[in-house]
Amino acid sequence: MNPDLDLTLERVIRAPRAVVWNAWTDPSLLAKWWIPAPALCRVDRLDVRPGGAFVTLMSEDGVEFVPQVNASFLVVDELERIVFTNAIDGDWRPANPAPVPMTAEITLNDHPDGTDYRIIVRHGDPAACARHAELGFADGWGTVTKQLAGVAESRAAR
Template identity: 75%
Template sequence: MNPDLDLVLERVIRAPRAVVWDAWTDPARLAQWWVPAPSRCRVERLELRAGGAFVTRLSDGGEFGPHLDACFLDVEERRRIVFTNAIDSTWRPARPAPVAMTATITLDDHPDGTDYRMLVRHGDPDARARHDKLGFADGWGTVAGQLAALVEGS
């Protein structure tokens, strides 16, 4: 972790790692928590493998519009998901708004369930600062909370 380039959030989710993994890998379940409520998410492509597409759309009450057009870089079953929006779902270089990033989601066993870690890497300090100022902790923290609410007690 490079504090000049990276943002990180961690939390314990009180559910087994397999249950958290399933909420990430099932498009219908992912759509339930991937964007902050009351916005809605539609998962268009979820090809969970290195090189696979990750495309979601977002609605704030109206039509669905673009949200994320990304590519999975690495997937380690029930342990780690790495994706980037710097390459789109067709493997073309991208200039995503508001920032290009590479996210690593890590799931580890914890005595109370799953240690859920979100590490988001940026290409330069300005991109990191922009993402932080736009509400990284609030937004990513909110969706992690929504994920926890979905799976805890499952």
């Protein structure tokens, strides 16, 4: 972790790792938490494997959906780690994503209360990292992590 280039977030989710993993890898579950509510998410492609596409759309009104993420998975270690980048789009073409290019690493570890969920979002330079922080990294990623926890914890309670 480089504090000049990386932003982090961690949370204990009160659900088993397999449930949290499924919320990341099942398109119908990802759509429930990936974008801060009340905006809606539509998953266009979710091919959770190295080189697979990660493409989502978002809607403020539930009618018109616009591009949200167009990325590629770099590393997928089942039940443990997902790494994706928006610097390469879902068709493996170089991208210049807005607001900033980034690589996100999500790790899942066992915790006595469920899953230790950690995110590191890496940036290419300090300016991109600062811009992402200024645009609300903590609030945005924090909100969707809270929504992920809600989905996973409700499924674990069943």
